[in-house]
Amino acid sequence: MSVAVLGAGAFGTALAISLSRNGPVTLWARDAGDMAKQRENTARLAGCPFPDALFVTDDLAYATTADTLLIAVPTQKLRGFLNANATALAGKSLVACCKGIEISTGTGPVSVIADVIPTAVPAILTGPSFARDIARGLPTALTLACTDDEIGKHLQQRLSTANLRLYRTTDTSGAELGGALKNVIAIACGTAMGAGLGESARAALMTRGFAEMQRLAAHLRADPQTLAGLSGFGDLTLTCTSQQSRNYSLGMSMGQGTPFDPSTTVEGAATAQAVHQLAQDNALDLPITAAVAGLLENRLDVATAMRGLLARPLKEE
Numbered sequence: 001m002s003v004a005v006l007g008a009g010a011f012g013t014a015l016a017i018s019l020s021r022n023g024p025v026t027l028w029a030r031d032a033g034d035m036a037k038q039r040e041n042t043a044r045l046a047g048c049p050f051p052d053a054l055f056v057t058d059d060l061a062y063a064t065t066a067d068t069l070l071i072a073v074p075t076q077k078l079r080g081f082l083n084a085n086a087t088a089l090a091g092k093s094l095v096a097c098c099k100g101i102e103i104s105t106g107t108g109p110v111s112v113i114a115d116v117i118p119t120a121v122p123a124i125l126t127g128p129s130f131a132r133d134i135a136r137g138l139p140t141a142l143t144l145a146c147t148d149d150e151i152g153k154h155l156q157q158r159l160s161t162a163n164l165r166l167y168r169t170t171d172t173s174g175a176e177l178g179g180a181l182k183n184v185i186a187i188a189c190g191t192a193m194g195a196g197l198g199e200s201a202r203a204a205l206m207t208r209g210f211a212e213m214q215r216l217a218a219h220l221r222a223d224p225q226t227l228a229g230l231s232g233f234g235d236l237t238l239t240c241t242s243q244q245s246r247n248y249s250l251g252m253s254m255g256q257g258t259p260f261d262p263s264t265t266v267e268g269a270a271t272a273q274a275v276h277q278l279a280q281d282n283a284l285d286l287p288i289t290a291a292v293a294g295l296l297e298n299r300l301d302v303a304t305a306m307r308g309l310l311a312r313p314l315k316e317e
């Protein structure tokens, strides 16, 4: 099984570095720039040199001769990327390596792939992992979700390494929801910590945020077990507790009232908007998501958002 990673941001580069410890891997970038010469992605993942088995190219036709393609572009860019390259991607195993819900459709990456490239076998690789940890070969466990279990088994074998352990599921819906929704809750947690509301408040937001994740997943008929696994609870834990997370860091800036670089990829911002819309359309009660959407759209300030959450009617857990 030959592998190429399409998209050379931090995560795509880290995956390509990690997988090339198993055998040859192609990393495709729109603008390969000096990466091939420098043998390093200095813009997105500085300090992580490329192994010899990693080949960098900006030739998509060449990269897509691999039979397994990992797509690591941000969720809101995925449809455009697929549409632009539909012919080359037809009939392939396409593994989404992004976390989010598309604003225009309210669906996740697996559904977007199935919609644009119906002949492809879509899958998703998701779970708790920072790009830098993966690139350094630190121990990591992720979820590989593919509705076709036989193909899922092949992908699990090929994409696991000595330090990157993949667990398998056929519940693509649960896996993509966990990865998308935890980012929204991480923004909420970062905001609380940035505003000095304390670690007890963060624990409350994580727990009640997880309840929101489960509520939406149940509504969309995802398996609750998936949400309790690496792609849900696991990634929620990592992202809500680490300043390495861009979602958490955006929240910290909002809580502190400090500026944040708008060019940073923060998937939870668009996903908060998409999920808030989904909740409204389906009469679902997702108050933390609503608060994050309100903060991001400047409809709410932090104090008002927190007061609103605390003043909700008391209920059973």
Ligand SMILES: NC(=O)C1=CN([C@@H]2O[C@H](COP(=O)(O)OP(=O)(O)OC[C@H]3O[C@@H](n4cnc5c(N)ncnc54)[C@H](O)[C@@H]3O)[C@@H](O)[C@H]2O)C=CC1
Binding pocket: 007, 008, 009, 010, 011, 012, 030, 044, 072, 073, 074, 075, 077, 080, 081, 097, 098, 099, 100, 129, 130, 131, 132, 264, 265, 267
């Ligand atoms: N950075 C991390 O630690 C992790 C990131 N992820 C996920 O990986 C996805 C990508 O994030 P990062 O790599 O961190 O972002 P990044 O901001 O480092 O890179 C995004 C890359 O996508 C490329 N890109 C954007 N639109 C494109 C298009 N139409 N065609 C080709 N390339 C395009 C950009 O040029 C850039 O290289 C996100 O969904 C993120 O949630 C998942 C786990 C860990």
Ligand SMILES: O=C(CO)COP(=O)(O)O
Binding pocket: 099, 127, 128, 129, 130, 183, 186, 235, 238, 239, 244, 245, 246, 247, 248, 265, 266, 267
């Ligand atoms: O998804 C991630 C960790 O699992 C990376 O988080 P950020 O996108 O918030 O940096």
